Structures are given as structure tokens and as C-alpha cells.
Amino acid sequence: MDLTAGGPERDFRPRVGPGAGRRAGDGPGDDRLALEVAGLGRWDLDVERGTVSRSPLHDRIFGYPEPPAEWTYRRFLDHVVTEDRDEVDAAFQAAVRDGHDWDVECQIVRADGARRWVWVRGGLGHGDGAGARRMLGVVADVTARKCRAAPPAAESQFERAVAQAPIPALLHAEDGEILQVSQAFCEITGYAAADVPTVAEWTQLAYGDRQRVVRDHIQQLYQAGGHVDDGEYTVRTRSGESRVWAFRSAPLGRDARGRRLVISMAADVTARHQAQRELRRVSAQLLQAEEQERRRLARELHDELGALLTMIQITIRRALPAGSPALADAQALVRTATETVRGLSLELRPSLLDDLGLAPALRQLADRFAARTGIAVDFRSEVSDGDRFSPAVETAAYRVVQEALTNVARHAGADRVQVLCHRDPDRLALHVVDEGRGFDTDRVAEADSGGLAGMRERAGLAGGTCEVTSEPGAGTRVTVSLPVTPRPDQP
Secondary structure: OOOOOOOOOOOOOOOOOOOOOOOOOOOOHHHHHHHHHOOOEEEEEEOOOOEEEEOHHHHHHOOOOOOOOOOEHHHHHHHEOHHHHHHHHHHHHHHHHHOOOEEEEEEEEOOOOOEEEEEEEEEEEEOOOOOOEEEEEEEEEOHHHHHHOOOOHHHHHHHHHHHOOOOOEEEEEOOOEEEEEOHHHHHHHOOOHHHOOEHHHHHHHHHHHHHHHHHHHHHHHOOOOOOEEEEEEEEEOOOOOEEEEEEEEEEEEEOOOOOEEEEEEEEEOHHHHHHHHHHHHHHHHHHHHHHHHHHHHHHHHHHHHHHHHHHHHHHHHHHOOOOOHHHHHHHHHHHHHHHHHHHHHHHHOOHHHHHOOHHHHHHHHHHHHHHHHOOEEEEEEOOOOOOOEOHHHHHHHHHHHHHHHHHHHHHHOOOEEEEEEEEOOOEEEEEEEEOOOOOOHHHHHHHOOOHHHHHHHHHHHOOOEEEEEEOOOOOEEEEEEEEOOEOOOOO
């Protein structure tokens, strides 16, 4: 681009008030104030160097609360939207070459990402006594005027329909302008339509640190060929309250100016999320109470009933002759009862889980399962016996593996099962894998009132996930992923 092309020169000054013929920054304070009041930012371009001095309002129009260290014509062009840039530059080159005024309206992308309409006017002149070629001018934000332009009747009618929609709705264009918002949107967020003239300003108000991610997603909507389920987003209202909205968007073609339009509608699902959180809280409390009761019953069975069986055995030895068949039968019955009590105690709540941790408890569970069912268990663990996790994570991991092994015994028809346990820095993963008959997960999920649903609930309440993959004849894999939360007594 040639900024030094020859051409007629004249002493041009934009006439915006008394004394407006002075250069930017050289006039008295009342001249600068008059320009500020008129909404006109001043600029003074050194044509040879391409550097620009300008007023504070000029920088604010381009989205800079604090003045940039340097401003050039090239930097101005970088702010002009791609579709307007060539036309704006051609008009500037013609003004420099032919000596006529440079007068354009174009769209810019401000430093904060907002798209605005600006009017730029300037003219060539000798800015100082040294004969330097300068262009002096003004810039103004004319977005409001552009927005007040009367739309076609059909567009106006559609915008009224959006405004009256009973749900939050936004009609927006690809240049970032928000053409209309619904009354429901205003009532829920507390923002008036004037507060959110652009997508950039709306996302800054509503999404905070996530605004860039949301804006990038919105930009993709203008390329969509049909309805898009945007997912759920947490929106911050004017009062600071957080609401959860489930968005759905659809393209609407182009408006009279050729801009692609999208309508985005939202269902406010905040109440549902609050109910789900409360349900999870109550479920977690119930499971915690259940585990506490299991722990109490297991201790009573082990301590009280175990002690009673020991006394019975001593009494039998004293009452029956040594070596008699009756003594042998009675002792066998007592041993059976003792083993039964011990097994019930372990099923209720294994003491190893509380005393030594997850790995020893799972190893004991695998050994007892193999002894009871005859199904071989290949137990492998990267979790050492000294590793401890939060009680919620240890209990969830143990109960899910316990339920998965129970399902193998009941349904799989397998003669071997693997239990694998490993951890990453922030996740604990467990796998229960068999090569049994497998099943249709979709069909079972529809009828399952406990079982698989219970395992998923256990993992979810501990902040993790439980996935079950299976096919008829191809075995089953249960995968549990839980967050690693160290116990308070561990570093």
C-alpha cells in the first residue's frame, strides 16, 4: 500500500465546531471537549510514516480503555472487518492520490471482540510549517443509528414474535449484532435489550471467564445447516445469580443486508438442576446411613454373636465326653455357625476396608468369591496396600466391584473373571471383566431397577462414572472411574 503517492494537497479540517481546524491535540480544551460531547474521536495521520496521534475517545471507540502504545493506519485496517477492509483501503488510497475527502462507513471488531459500525472522515492538509503531508479527521460510533434503520415489514414482524416468545430467545446476526431478545430473556436475566446490543457484550456479562469459548461456539452456528442442540450453559444474571439454560439454535437465512441470522432459544432448567442436586444429596446421605448401619451390624455380629458361639463351644467341650461322636458333631455345627457369622459380617462391611484400605479389602473379596463360587479370579492391582482414599471413594469402589462379581456369579456363566485396579495421578480405575455369555445392555437397562443402575449411582455420588459394555456371547466389562481424593490422614 502506497501512503506517499503524489496528489493535490489542501488545508482540510473537519468542521465539527468552533476552532475545529486545529490539529488533534493542538487545540484548546474547549475544542476537544466539544468533539467529545459530539461523540467524535479525533485523529491526525502522518501520511509518510503511517503513524497516528489521536484523542482518548478515538481509542475508546476501538475498545481500548487505556491508550495503546502506538497507533498506525495498518492497525486501524486490522480492526476493520474482512468484508469491508479492501473497500475502505481503496477509498483511503484514492483520497491520498486525488486529494479529496476520505469518507466511509464500515464495521470494525473492537479490542474486546464486539462488532460496531463507525463513520470515518478525513482530509489531506499541511499539518505543520515543515510541510509534512498529514490527514486530519474524526471517527464516530454509528452503531445505534444503523440499528434504528427500519427493517423490512416481514423482519419487523418476526422480531416482534421473538420479543413476545414465552422463553428466553435471542435473534442475532453473524456480525455479532443482537437484533432482538424476548421479554422472558429480560425478565430472567435482568438485562434490557439495550444492555446486550452485541453477542460480545452479552457473553461478557453472562459467561465471564468462559465468554471466548461461548463466542467461538456461536460463530460456528452461522455455518450450521439445521437445528443445533447447544447443550446446557450456566448464565450469570444482572443480580449475580447463576441460572442453567439448555440452548437450541437454528439458522434463519439472511436478512436484507445479507447477514446470516440465527435464533437461539433456551429452556431454563435451573429448577431441575437444583432438584437433581438435592436428590443426589439425599441419596448420598441414605447411602452413608446404610454403610454406618452395616458397619454397626457387622461389628455386633462379629463381637457379640462370635463371643456367644465361642462360649457355646467351651460349654460343649465340658458337657460331652472327649472323643465322642456327639462332641465332634456339636463342634462341627459351631464351626459352621462361626463361619456363617463371619461371612455375614464381611458381607455387611469388611473390617479390612476401614482398617487397611481398598486394595486389601478387594483382595479378600476376590479370594472369598473364588472359594464360594468356584470361579477363578485374576486379581491385579497397581494400588498398594498403603494407598488410602476418601471413605466415599473406597466404599463406592468396593461396592461396585462386589455387585459386579455377584452379577458374574448369577448371570455370566463364566469360569474365570478378571479384577483390575490401577490409578493415575487424579483418577482411580477398576475393571471387572468376564468372558461369559454377555447380554444386551439396552434391553437390560430398560428393565433394571437396581443392579447396573445401582452401580452407576454409587459411582456418580462419589464423583465418578461406571460404564458397562457387553454383547450377547462376548462377555461383559464393568469400568469404574473415580476421583483420587486422599484421606485427611495421608499426605
